[in-house]
Amino acid sequence: MRGRVLSGTGGVWRVYTDADNTIDASLRGRLKQDENGLKLAVGDEVVLEPDDRGTAWSIIEILPRKSRLARRAPGGQYGERVLAVNVDQVIIVFAAAKPEPHPRMLDRFLVIAEGNDLPARVVVNKAELVEDVTLRATFAVYERAGYDVHYTSVKTNRGLDELRSALDGRVSVLTGPSGVGKSSLLNTLYPGLNLRVGEISESVNKGRHTTVGASLHPLPGGSFVVDTPRLREVGMWAQPSDELEQCFREFRQFLGNCRFGDCQHESEPGCAILEAVKRGDITTVRFESFLKLRGELADAEQR
Secondary structure, three states, X not given: XXXXXXXXXXXXXXXXXEOOEEXXXXXXXXXXXXXXXXXXXXXXXXXXXXXXXOOOEEEEEEOOOOOEEEEEOOOOOOOEEEEEEOOXXXXXXXXXXXXXXXXXXXXXXXXXXXXXXXXXXXXXXXXXXXXXXXXXXXXXXXXXXXXXXXXXXXXXXXXXXXXXXXXXXXXXXXXXXXXOOHHHHHHHHOOOOOOOOOOEEOOOOEXXXXXXXXXXXXXXXXXEEEEOOOEOOOOOOOOOHHHHHHHOHHHHHHOOOOOOOOOOOOOOOOOHHHHHHHHOXXXXXXXXXXXXXXXHHHHHHHO
C-alpha cells in the first residue's frame, strides 16, 4: 500500500493512505541505515507492508522525491534539516505587527525557498493592525521583485478567499517566525484542523513555540498543507556564496551583463547590479540584504 507521511515522533510515523484512513507505521530496519543517508521526512511518499497478522505496518520503501525544503540545522549544529519534501510552494507568513516584521528575516526565508527551487508567496497576516498605505509601502519591495503578496486578517476575513485559492490543489509549506498567526490562519481557512494556537509574549514580542515538528495536513479537494515549527533562527545550508544572486529574483535579468565575469557586485566598474540599484530597478534594502547574507555564507564556507 502507498501512502504519504503526515508526521512522526518516537519512531512511529503517521501515514495518510486515503481520505478515510491514516496508519501508524514504523520504519523497516534497513531503511534506518540507508547507505545514502536518506532520512524519512514529512511529505515523503512511501510503500507500506503489514505484518503476518495484519495488525502492524512497516514502511519498506521511500519513493523518489520531486522536491525538498531544507535549511541549516538550528542551534549552531552542522548540517541541514529537511523541513518537508514533495511540496509545490512555500508560503511565508509574517505579521503586519505584533510581532513587528523584519524584512531581513523575510529575505532569508525567500532565499531558502529559491535555493530549494520552490516558488514562494508572502502572506502579511494581522493586516487590521496597520493602516493599508503603510502596510503596502512596507511590502511593496517584494511585489516589485515578482512575488505574490497576500494581505490577510482573521478578524476581518480580509484576503482569505484569495489565499485559499492559492492553496487549492497544491502541497504547500507554511512557514514564518514565531507569533505571526499561522495556526489561526489555517484554522480559519479550514475549520476542523484545530491546530494549537500560541500566544504572543508581550514582554519580548515573540511568539511562544506551539508546533514541535512539521506536520502535513490533508485539506479538502486533495490539497495538503505543511505546518512547520515557529522558527527563531533561519539558516541557509549548502547555498554557495558566489551563487546567492540567483536567489534574488529581481537580480536575474541583470546577471551576465557585468563588465567582469567574476564581478562581486560591490564596487566593480561596469557592474550591472550596481547600476540597477542606482536606477532604482533594484531597491537599496534588498541589495544591502544580499550583501549581508552573502557575507554570512562566505564566513560559513571558511569555517
